[in-house]
Amino acid sequence: MEQKLGRREFLGAVAWAPLATGMMAAAETAQTTPHNKVVLEAFDYRGVTLRPSLWQRQASAGRDFYFGLLNDDILHGYRVAAGAANAPGRALGGWCSPNSNTVFGQWLQSMARLQHASGDKDLLGKADVLVGEYAKCWPAMSSAPRGATGGLGHYPYEKLAGGLLDMHHYGGHPDALALCDKITEAAAANFNRDRIPANREPWALHSGRPGEWYTMAENLYRAYQLTGKAMYKEFGDVWLYPAYWDKFAATSDPKDAQGVHAYSHCNTFSSAALAYDVTGDPKYLRIIRNFYDWMQNRQTYATGGYGPDERFVYSDGALGDSLEIYSASFECPCCSWAAFKLSKYLMMYTGEARYGDWIERILYNGIGAALPIKDRGTHMYYMDYHLGSCLKYYSRNAFTCCSGTYFQNIAEYSNLVYFKDAESLRVNLYLPSEVEWKGVKLVQTTDYPEAPISTLRVTMDRPATFALKLRVPGWSKGMAIRVNGQTQTATIRPGDWASISREWQSGDAVEVTIPLHFRRAPIDQQHPNRIAIVRGPVVYGQEDPHKWLSEIPADDDELDKLMKPLANHPAIFQIDNEPVVQQRNAFKPFYSFGELERYRMYFDSRSRRVLW
Numbered sequence: 001m002e003q004k005l006g007r008r009e010f011l012g013a014v015a016w017a018p019l020a021t022g023m024m025a026a027a028e029t030a031q032t033t034p035h036n037k038v039v040l041e042a043f044d045y046r047g048v049t050l051r052p053s054l055w056q057r058q059a060s061a062g063r064d065f066y067f068g069l070l071n072d073d074i075l076h077g078y079r080v081a082a083g084a085a086n087a088p089g090r091a092l093g094g095w096c097s098p099n100s101n102t103v104f105g106q107w108l109q110s111m112a113r114l115q116h117a118s119g120d121k122d123l124l125g126k127a128d129v130l131v132g133e134y135a136k137c138w139p140a141m142s143s144a145p146r147g148a149t150g151g152l153g154h155y156p157y158e159k160l161a162g163g164l165l166d167m168h169h170y171g172g173h174p175d176a177l178a179l180c181d182k183i184t185e186a187a188a189a190n191f192n193r194d195r196i197p198a199n200r201e202p203w204a205l206h207s208g209r210p211g212e213w214y215t216m217a218e219n220l221y222r223a224y225q226l227t228g229k230a231m232y233k234e235f236g237d238v239w240l241y242p243a244y245w246d247k248f249a250a251t252s253d254p255k256d257a258q259g260v261h262a263y264s265h266c267n268t269f270s271s272a273a274l275a276y277d278v279t280g281d282p283k284y285l286r287i288i289r290n291f292y293d294w295m296q297n298r299q300t301y302a303t304g305g306y307g308p309d310e311r312f313v314y315s316d317g318a319l320g321d322s323l324e325i326y327s328a329s330f331e332c333p334c335c336s337w338a339a340f341k342l343s344k345y346l347m348m349y350t351g352e353a354r355y356g357d358w359i360e361r362i363l364y365n366g367i368g369a370a371l372p373i374k375d376r377g378t379h380m381y382y383m384d385y386h387l388g389s390c391l392k393y394y395s396r397n398a399f400t401c402c403s404g405t406y407f408q409n410i411a412e413y414s415n416l417v418y419f420k421d422a423e424s425l426r427v428n429l430y431l432p433s434e435v436e437w438k439g440v441k442l443v444q445t446t447d448y449p450e451a452p453i454s455t456l457r458v459t460m461d462r463p464a465t466f467a468l469k470l471r472v473p474g475w476s477k478g479m480a481i482r483v484n485g486q487t488q489t490a491t492i493r494p495g496d497w498a499s500i501s502r503e504w505q506s507g508d509a510v511e512v513t514i515p516l517h518f519r520r521a522p523i524d525q526q527h528p529n530r531i532a533i534v535r536g537p538v539v540y541g542q543e544d545p546h547k548w549l550s551e552i553p554a555d556d557d558e559l560d561k562l563m564k565p566l567a568n569h570p571a572i573f574q575i576d577n578e579p580v581v582q583q584r585n586a587f588k589p590f591y592s593f594g595e596l597e598r599y600r601m602y603f604d605s606r607s608r609r610v611l612w
Helices: 054-068 071-081 104-118 121-141 154-169 176-190 217-227 230-238 242-248 262-279 282-299 318-322 332-350 353-365 401-415 556-562
Strands: 048-050 380-383 418-420 424-427 433-437 440-446 453-460 464-471 480-483 497-504 509-513 518-524 527-535 538-542 563-566 569-575 587-589 602-604
Touching: 048 054, 048 104, 048 401, 054 104, 054 121, 054 401, 071 121, 104 121, 104 154, 104 401, 121 154, 121 176, 154 176, 154 217, 176 217, 176 230, 217 230, 217 262, 230 262, 242 262, 242 282, 262 282, 262 332, 282 332, 282 353, 318 518, 318 527, 332 353, 332 380, 332 401, 353 464, 353 538, 380 401, 418 433, 424 440, 440 464, 464 509, 480 497, 518 556, 556 563
Parallel strands: 424 464
Antiparallel strands: 048 433, 418 424, 433 440, 440 453, 453 509, 464 497, 480 509, 518 527, 527 538, 527 602, 538 587, 563 569, 569 587
């Protein structure tokens, strides 16, 4: 009987039956240097420090939660599978009841990156123990009855390979790469290679079969680039996804890309990005650029979120219609992770500032607005944008895939603030932070996005000449730059970099002002009056879902005039001409709504409804 694997089942519990002949006997060293198409570099989890802010506190609290999980609990299922009679600890529960396969690799990757960014020796020590103890279990798990892959299916294998690779690369673990080689050899020899593309119908095929096989190339190509071992590229080549990727080869508005699982089908384009980096074929860059534009123009809400009921939708107004049907609007941790990665790759491969806009929206309105992970693995699942009363929802199951991507997201924050090339330092996010680059230290102080000004101060041992480039948000109007109090004449175009080239002196200060005006954000072209209210990059929600608004002005400038800040809360606003009532009717940033705090995000702006 055919084995079927759904995403919302225990992804790590099933190993696919071997259908392929052996692909390789041992790792080979590649004879050629991998292509490198990067024109703009991230800081690769080193040299950037987050300073106090809501997002720094979120990352710190998340780190503490994952660090606090007992190693024996995380490892319990593996030790049982390896034959331990009295394995210490207890299973994590939820999706990690049989073992931690669903999230184990993602947690290793997050620990490796986070400690590399922060110098957190305790976190690295925990990750070292987890790798070492898993390695002890592997020989017994990879023998009968669990099979040569040690209980790993495609999904958990790919995550584990990424985690082991990063424990080698960022964590310096002496055995992580050898273990990654072993599990890859087993996977290459035994994995099901049916590679059935995803389809709208039946439901079981919405993430393909085997489940999410089309995400595997990214980490395999990363392994090839970092190790030069040909087996990783050869195995990565197996999992390319032309059946879906090619829909975007010549257009950013395909007519048949809907109906499939949203997170994994955004995530697969990170594999296409690495295919571009490794092969140099410009087709892959064209594909991911077109996909990005399709997402922004056809699939994303004002928050940057996407995927109602975890699906891509038709481009005919279905996104606006979804607000009447689904409350599961946006699978927050997983979809944020896929958006972060794709945007970062595009920024690195093109050097274009516009790709930072999605990173910014997701930071403030997506994962950065998520409820915290807590208790015994209770974690955020989806954002609700349904018309009327909404809530942010926790998953009904503990330790699902979202608890893996939640950790990956918060570990990624510091890697998204700044970028660099040989001649310039780039500021992508206006977030309290500091960065060190070529003997220059830049400290960014700001209350953005609640206030319009960010101040960047440089210190260095001796004067240095370089370009400081600042991302001009695509939504912005009237951004201004001053250096040491003097207004700069830099070209400032929304969606581009504003560049200041000069000989910098220690103590120089750059003041960036990005006016934060309110504006309407229609859900799609077919619903021009079904809108969210946005200030700068931040979506605002109405506090009291019982009260409907009077007609919202059709003009953004008029809307901005009507929104008045509260005297004691400058980031919270009320509509100036609304009558004073007992129910609260204030608007505040979406990220400030907590558990069980109701809000309204989308409005039919020409509909005035009074219930009493």
